[in-house]
Amino acid sequence: MEFLFFLVRRILWSLLVLVGLSMVIFTIARGVPGDPARLALGPRASQEQVQALQDKLGLNKPMVEQYGLFVAGLARGDLGYSLLTERPVNHDIRDTFAATFELVLFTITLAFLFGMPMGVAAAYWKDRWPDNVVRLVALFSAVAPAFFLALLLQILAGYVLHVLPTTGRLPHGMDFTASITGLLTIDSLLLGRPDVFVQAVRHLLLPSLALSSATLGQIALTTRSSMIDVSSQDYIEASRAFGVPERVQIFKYMLRPSFVPPMTILGLAFASLIGSAFVVELVFSWPGMAAYGVRAIMQKDLNAVMGVVMVSGVFFVAVNLAIDVMLGVVDPRVRVRGAR
Amino acid sequence: MTDATSVSQPRRLSNADQNWYRFTRNPTALIGAGIVILCILAAIFAPFITPYPEHVGAVVDFRSRHLPPSADYWFGTDNVGRDIFSRTIFGMRISLLLAVVVLGIAVPVGTILGLVAGYFGGWVDIIIMRITDIALAIPALVMALAVAAVLSPDLINAMLAIAGLWWTWHARLIYAITRQLRSQEFVEAAETLGAGKMHILFREILPNCVSALAVKTSLDCGFVIIVGASLSFLGLGIQPPTPDLGTMVASGSDFLPDYWWESVLPGCAILFVALGFILLGDGLRDLFDVEEIR
Numbered sequence: 198m199e200f201l202f203f204l205v206r207r208i209l210w211s212l213l214v215l216v217g218l219s220m221v222i223f224t225i226a227r228g229v230p231g232d233p234a235r236l237a238l239g240p241r242a243s244q245e246q247v248q249a250l251q252d253k254l255g256l257n258k259p260m261v262e263q264y265g266l267f268v269a270g271l272a273r274g275d276l277g278y279s280l281l282t283e284r285p286v287n288h289d290i291r292d293t294f295a296a297t298f299e300l301v302l303f304t305i306t307l308a309f310l311f312g313m314p315m316g317v318a319a320a321y322w323k324d325r326w327p328d329n330v331v332r333l334v335a336l337f338s339a340v341a342p343a344f345f346l347a348l349l350l351q352i353l354a355g356y357v358l359h360v361l362p363t364t365g366r367l368p369h370g371m372d373f374t375a376s377i378t379g380l381l382t383i384d385s386l387l388l389g390r391p392d393v394f395v396q397a398v399r400h401l402l403l404p405s406l407a408l409s410s411a412t413l414g415q416i417a418l419t420t421r422s423s424m425i426d427v428s429s430q431d432y433i434e435a436s437r438a439f440g441v442p443e444r445v446q447i448f449k450y451m452l453r454p455s456f457v458p459p460m461t462i463l464g465l466a467f468a469s470l471i472g473s474a475f476v477v478e479l480v481f482s483w484p485g486m487a488a489y490g491v492r493a494i495m496q497k498d499l500n501a502v503m504g505v506v507m508v509s510g511v512f513f514v515a516v517n518l519a520i521d522v523m524l525g526v527v528d529p530r531v532r533v534r535g536a537r
Numbered sequence: 538m539t540d541a542t543s544v545s546q547p548r549r550l551s552n553a554d555q556n557w558y559r560f561t562r563n564p565t566a567l568i569g570a571g572i573v574i575l576c577i578l579a580a581i582f583a584p585f586i587t588p589y590p591e592h593v594g595a596v597v598d599f600r601s602r603h604l605p606p607s608a609d610y611w612f613g614t615d616n617v618g619r620d621i622f623s624r625t626i627f628g629m630r631i632s633l634l635l636a637v638v639v640l641g642i643a644v645p646v647g648t649i650l651g652l653v654a655g656y657f658g659g660w661v662d663i664i665i666m667r668i669t670d671i672a673l674a675i676p677a678l679v680m681a682l683a684v685a686a687v688l689s690p691d692l693i694n695a696m697l698a699i700a701g702l703w704w705t706w707h708a709r710l711i712y713a714i715t716r717q718l719r720s721q722e723f724v725e726a727a728e729t730l731g732a733g734k735m736h737i738l739f740r741e742i743l744p745n746c747v748s749a750l751a752v753k754t755s756l757d758c759g760f761v762i763i764v765g766a767s768l769s770f771l772g773l774g775i776q777p778p779t780p781d782l783g784t785m786v787a788s789g790s791d792f793l794p795d796y797w798w799e800s801v802l803p804g805c806a807i808l809f810v811a812l813g814f815i816l817l818g819d820g821l822r823d824l825f826d827v828e829e830i831r
Contacts, residue, residue: 217671225683336819340812342763344770344783345804348790352801356794465673472676476767480790490679491771494686502686506679513674 203525211514218510219271223264226503253278254500267503276504281496286504290486294508295379296366297474297485302380304405304470305463308412313459315413316420317452323425331417338414343473347407347480354403362400364482371396404481408473412466416459423455457528464517471509559824566820569755572813580630587623595778603796613798615789621799624780625806631774631781632810635696635765636758642700644754647707648746652738654708655715666712669705677702677764685773692775695768699761710753714746748825756818759811766807782807 234250235242251257254277255266270276276286319331355363366381367373373393375384382401385393427433428451436446475487482488486505493501560566584590588611598618606613612621654665677699684698685691718724719742727741768774769783777784782803789800 213667214671214674217667218674221671221675222683225687336812336815340759340763340808340815342766342770342804342807342811344767345786345807348786348793348800348804352794352797468674468676469678472678472764473767475676475678475682476770479771491682494682495772497686499687502683506675506683509676509679510674 200525204522207518207521207525211518214514215511216268218514219268219507220264222503222506222510223267226499227260227263271507276507277500279493279498279501279504281493281498281501286501289489289501290504290508293484293486293489295375296483297478297487299380299382300401300405300408300478300483300485301470301474303382303401304409305412307405308409308416308463309459311409312413312416313420313452315417316455316459317424317447319417319421320424320428321447328421331421335414335417338410341410342476343407343411344476344480346410347404347477350403350407351480361403362396363403366400366484367393367396368400404477404483407480408470408477411473412463412470415462415466419458419462420455423458424451427451427454454528457524460520460524464520467516468509468513471512556824560820563820563824565816566824569813569816569818569820572809573817576629576810576813577633579626580633583623583626583630587620587626589620589623590627592619592623593627593778593780603792603799605796606798606802612802613796615785615799616792616796621785621802624785625782625803628780628782628785628803629806629810631692631769631779632762632765632807635692636761636814638696639700639703639761639765640754640757642697643703643757644707644750646700647704648711648743648750650704651708651711652715652742652746655712656719656734656738656742662712665708669708672702672705675702678767681764681768682771682773685768691773695765695773699764703757703761706757707750707753710749711746714749715742718742718745748821752818752822752825754818755814755821759814759818762807762811762814 234247234254234256238246238250255263258266274287276290278284279286279289282289315331315334319328322328351363354361362368371393373381373385373390375381377384377387381397382394385391385397433446433450436450441450471487474485475491477483478485478487479491486508490502490505490509492498493505579586588609596617596619601610601614601618602616604610604614604618610620610622612625615621615624650665654662680702681695681698684694684701688694724737724741727737732741765774766783766786769781770787772784772787774781774784785803786800786807789796789798789803792799
């Protein structure tokens with residue numbers, strides 16, 4: 198019952214954030230000086246063309262009504278037409294989102310796979326050389342801009358060593374449509390195509406490595422500091438006194454509670470992860486939503502821009518909701534604090 | 538100041554002296570401060586210290602294009618024969634300017650709103666803190682891109698867009714500290730003595746936020762520089778021929794891998810500046826012993 202309350206409160210709060218987000222996006226798109234239709238068509242378009250587009254986009258209606266239509270559209274999943282591709286924006290985003298989702302998922306997996314053990318090692322050998330190495334790596338991973346790291350990886354692995362592909366999701370000419378989930382790695386396994394799976398992972402490695410760096414460093418550092426905090430707790434002292442093997446102490450009693458701070462960090466860092474995806478996708482010609490968004494922004498395709506920003510926000514809110522609920526299941530204290 | 542008579546007398550060091558003493562023995566903070574000062578000086582005196590200050594403009598010299606790093610051209614030359622080292626030093630001006638303008642807006646706004654929300658509570662608290670929650674969901678880079686798309690792709694709009702989101706981080710930090718301080722004796726004492734709200738906010742609470750603010754601001758300088766470089770990498774920075782580090786990385790990447798220096802070395806400069814601020818922030822965090830700040 199208590200858990201249900203927590204869940205409902207958390208979902209309602211997420212909806213509220215989304216409403217706020219829609220207002221921010223609408224304000225940016227419509228509240229600014231200048232005419233969106235004129236902006237999209239360019240200075241050479243005739244007055245009639247601008248007029249026609251204004252009517253089509255509903256730009257002549259009062260602002261409040263326009264916002265109402267925008268929100269009503271959002272609720273139906275309708276984001277309007279893209280002026281660039283002349284298709285509904287939600288179709289464009291649906292087609293590109295899977296690529297971004299797969300990249301982000303793979304990135305987070307990498308960040309935890311390497312970040313957590315690094316943090317555990319640093320905490321175990323605190324102030325000795327493994328700790329210093331981990332802290333140095335974390336520092337550099339925080340400082341290196343994702344686009345620069347992407348370029349360096351591309352030079353190193355793609356041009357110098359010739360070990361990994363540097364563009365796209367699959368090699369040219371490889372015929373495969375991810376028809377089930379849209380995620381190449383999962384669909385290729387479901388459809389029994391191990392060759393596609395291997396290629397998909399090879400293509401994922403470099404972009405997700407570039408994208409994971411900042412998150413990886415943060416996860417390593419938070420795991421380290423929370424392991425150190427936990428290690429001085431009474432119950433760890435007690436287990437030590439009782440002669441519980443060190444391995445059990447670390448992996449059972451210390452690692453589990455140390456899982457919460459890195460997850461919270463991941464939730465907060467998720468927005469900047471999506472932001473970095475915009476540049477990383479561009480460098481690796483990744484056919485994702487971010488690349489679509491950048492193109493829309495350059496072409497001043499307002500509906501597409503609004504759609505991409507909104508979907509990014511929904512993605513962030515959904516991930517944070519999922520993390521909170523997960524932590525609420527693991528750690529009852531979160532449920533109480535979850536009232537926020 | 539230290540004459541013969543006072544030397545024999547043991548004196549207690551003032552707070553500032555103590556901090557300075559600890560600062561000079563903190564390698565992280567020292568290296569960070571060294572890098573930051575070096576970059577600021579280089580940016581200010583760029584016209585006097587760079588070997589080819591005229592290469593900042595639209596100079597074209599096709600005889601010396603794509604030259605590798607050498608004694609004449611430390612960082613090599615670009616596709617129209619300009620010295621990349623000179624352009625990199627000038628490019629740091631834009632990066633630093635971006636950090637100063639964004640944080641010059643975000644820090645005061647965030648601090649004041651955080652203080653007000655934390656101290657007064659109630660509906661002011663609810664409104665301000667809920668806005669910061671919404672802002673968390675929007676990546677700063679995406680926001681700046683969207684604003685640049687709607688207005689025009691220039692540096693001023695990008696800076697305003699980043700600042701428009703960035704204040705929320707400072708507001709959250711100051712809010713958390715203010716909430717803790719609000720019920721402490723010294724604040725209650727001031728209230729009992731009839732001190733005005735302004736006095737309590739800015740004279741009692743704010744001084745206790747300064748060390749946390751210094752740490753956060755230093756770290757943020759690094760992060761803002763990175764976001765700014767990413768923006769100009771995408772083509773939304775300052776317009777050419779004015780040198781901008783992110784733009785240089787982008788245009789140099791057309792000539793990879795043969796002319797690698799054209800994008801890698803300006804990229805290293807971004808890393809260097811950002812590293813300086815983040816080391817400084819890390820060092821200050823140890824020094825002031827403030828709790829974990831991102």
